[in-house]
Amino acid sequence: MSKFLPAFTFGTSLRDLSQLLFALTLVLVLGTRSQTGQAGPLRWLPLARLGDQTIGTALLIPVLWLASWGLLELRERKKWNWGGMALTGALGVFTLAALLSMTVSLSADGARAFSALMLGWVVYLFVINERPPLLLPLLLVMLVQGGVAVAQFAWQREVGLYWLGEMSLDPQEPGIFVVVADGQRVLRGYGLTNYPNLLGSVLALSLLLAMPMLTRLRGWRLAWAAGACTLGALGLAASFSRSAWLALAIGLAGWGAEALSRARGQWPGRQQRMAVLLPLLVTAIFLVANRELALSRFVDIANTPTERMSLAVRGSDIDVALQVIRRHPWRGVGLGNYREAARAIRPKAFVVHNVPLLVLAELGLMGGLAWLVLALAGLRQARGSGYRLGLWAALLAVGLFDTTLWLTVSWRGAVLVALLLAAVSARPLPQPGPGPRPDPASRYTAPGLR
DSSP: OOSSSTTOOSSSOHHHHHHHHHHHHHHHHHHSOOBTTTBSGGGSSEEEEETTEEEEGGGHHHHHHHHHHHHHHHHHOOOOOOOOHHHHHHHHHHHHHHHHHTTTOOOHHHHHHHHHHHHHHHHHHHHHHHOOOOHHHHHHHHHHHHHHHHHHHHHTSOOSOGGGTOOOOOTTSTTSOEEEETTEEEEOOOTTSSSHHHHHHHHHHHHHHHGGGGGGOOHHHHHHHHHHHHHHHHHHHHHTOHHHHHHHHHHHHHHHHHHHTSOGGGSOOHHHHHHHHHHHHHHHHHHHHTHHHHHTTTSSGGGSHHHHHHHHHHHHHHHHHHHHHHHSTTTOSOTTOHHHHHHHHSTTOOOOSOHHHHHHHHHHHHHHHHHHHHHHHHHHHHTTOHHHHHHHHHHHHHHTTOSSSOTTTOHHHHHHHHHHHHHHHSOOOOOSSSSSOOOGGGGGSOTTOO
């Protein structure tokens, strides 16, 4: 098992097939802007139409992945692994609250939100049970999303990947996210997502999951993996997403604290340390070169029109969310129904940029308590590992400022959270050092997933 997808023998094994299809699903969901009936690969080679939704051939990839995994489980009948029971149980409590909320009002948006939650469950359990190699799909996602974002920032327009769902981007158009310095509107990197904060979340979580694997690579694999992470880090910088920067900083701090606590003989080699530092060094150079744009996200924001407007919209959305909660304190408005309830109060309201408020509004008091139980369970599950604690703290921190990393908002968000849940829930990998050599597959699997 010496390659990035070590078990893939392309058709000779049902497990190999399920892992290959899972890797393709990750790249499809995280690496493209795939929306049925709207944009991206899910519209390619249409198979059917359901109302205004186009069902493309690419949707068969996740379907075939689930089918192959189901057949594998039926064939092997091995003991099922539920991961850390504290975290899995808390996730089950939250899912129950989501189901009960759907008895209040069942809508198309609610069904889509529940499908995202179920996808999150399936990804979580698949990763916990099958331990698939994650490095290659994560690197491909960073190469695509990071590369597109850097090109968009450099060219100040879209790069023409409409077939992958890229949006039309003109920094002078209203509604396009920009940073402003010296009165000039500068396009933020979107990648192949709907907006820069979502791009930032994809790249921040991909980096936090992938970078620890670099410490177990050598040779050309280490070189190109470090290059992909560097491009992903540059794309994250070009998104100018404060919440994503915060997530990366918290995750790296936890990982760094754990690394410093090890005996010196357990540290990775010099090449591996340099590979980990490369993305951070190149990103620091990028931010210094564009320091006026970066500082505009933090300094004197009250006098920057775009930042002042952003803060005003966020404040207004929080006020609307609190009104929704006051009107429906016990049972909420139902899973996925927040936008409709909010726009009944303010016609141009957006989804509130705060996960606890969104959960309280949709699921009511029971949902809010379920979210709190999940948050505390994650902290309990992560104790004893600085890396896992950093991952969980990053998720909670982003949830206070955005909903890009949440289980019911989108398929992409659900998949990202599921990968993080699996990394926090599972037992940590053996560290390099004296003693038996770890399984070579661990080089391509995030810490905590073996």
